[in-house]
Amino acid sequence: MTNIDELAEELPISKPSIGSAGKTGTWRVEKPVIDLDACKKCDMCILECVESTINKRSDGYPEIDYDYCKGCGVCSTVCPVKAIKMVAEVKM
Amino acid sequence: MVGNHAVAYAVKQAKPQVLAVYPITPQTTMLEKLASYAASGELNAKLIKVESEHSAMASIYGAAIAGARVFTATSSQGLLYMGEVIYWAGGQRVPIVAGIATRAIGSPWSIWDDHQDFVSKRDAIWIQMMAENVQDAYDMTLQAFKISEDKRVILPVMMGFDGFVLTHTMERLSTLDDANVGSFIPERDFNIIDFDKPIGIGPIATQENYIKYRYKAMQAMERSKEVIEEVSKEYSTLSGREQHGLIEFYKCDDAEYIIVAMGAWAGDARVAVDELRSKGISIGLAKLRVVRPFPKEKLMQVKDRKALIVLDRAYSYGFGGILATEVKASLYNANIPIYSVIGGIGGKELGKNEIIGVVEKLLSGKLESEVWLL
Secondary structure (H helix, E strand, O other), X not given: XXXXXXXXXXXXXXXXXXXXXXXXXXXXOEEEEEOOOOOOOOOHHHHHOOOOOEEEOOOOOEEEOOOOOOOOOHHHHHOOOOOEEEEEOOOO | XXXXXXXXXXXXXXXXXXXXOOOOOOOHHHXXXXXXXXXXOOOOOEEEOOOOHHHHHHHHHHHHHXXXXXXXXXXXXXXXXXXXXXXXXXXXXXXXXXXXXXXOOOOXXXXXXXXXXXXXXXXXXXXXXXXXXXXXXXXXXXHHXXXXXXXXXXXXXXXXEEOOOOOOOEOOOOOOOHHHHHHHOOOOOOOOOEOOEXXXXXXXXXXXXXXXXXXXXXXXXXXXXXXXXXXXXXXXXXXXXXXXXOEEEEOOOOOOEEEEEOOOXXXXXXXXXXXXXXXXXXXXXXXXXXXXXOOHHHHHHHOOOOEEEEEEOOEEOOOEEHHHHHHHHHOOOOOOOEEEEEOOHHHOOOOHHHHHHHHHHHHOOOOOOEEEOO
């Protein structure tokens, strides 16, 4: 049996890993920005993020991984205290 | 055997584990034969009953990824309906063999032979072979499995053979022993899925990656030329029947004129060549056995002749005969007159007399650059 890693070089195959589809954060048009002063650490944004790009920091606050956040805005919509604002993405 | 049964027999000997075929004229009697092999236990394979050609290709695509040797067959509208998954299989580079009983495309409705369905899939990342007769269809089916599963290639292969002209015509057939077939195409020794290391099939490829995989597919298609020649040589030795690889040059060594053709009417052209030679006309036949990859390097061997006549059973509307276009592109720098003859569309009868007629017209200087044999 051929080594799967060898075939993966040749055929379009993806292996489970963070960002196996590339840095999808580059697709973003609007960027969610969290106001930590308003945040109540309820975790709703972490639970609802469709791409699992919001992580919980050691101090309990949410943190967005902008490498993979596509800017869909679900977190901003579900935030009960309106602590997440969508701002226009600035492309470098 | 008739062509459909000859291909079914070759498939039985190749021992696929999974088949999925949806009936369509003129392929149906092949499916019936395969179903009877599977029902009687002569072929130990799962024949999946599907509701369409789209599902037929989708189900064997999955089975092939999971490690099975697979086969399907279709024709005309069925090939078009299968189309979406055909491109998925080509892009994913799944080892699959498909028999295509060539047939005209509607509208108007026609169940008869031409090559429009087959050539419509020439950019789908599939190797495409085309049989001249029933023996060829049997021989090519066996070679197709070996080429498809070669690790330097890993591409799906279509074996085309003319609807009715070959599918329903009975010819004397020489077959290989099962043991010889077994040693020629042993069980596939690799699997795309390694069950210990999960992978995703059909994943998204970003703008960075997509083009790289297409580039690799292009390279695999180029590499397959050498593999096809190798497999052809091995099969020639095994069977005692010369296979000629990508293209066969028949009486071309000294020929001033060359007819280029693929499929069943290459047989008519062969008889026409013999008859014209008996009248002292210096002519030969270049039979395209494989059109993807296209044997453009090999065609250079006939670049310094007086003229080529390319026979096409399919047409690119708004441009020209499809093979003629490709032959012209291959010989772009050769400065040789290339005549395009379109015929046999939708099963219109033609044989050696029509081909001889075309050649005589060429010799008398009356042949136009493109002619339709209506």
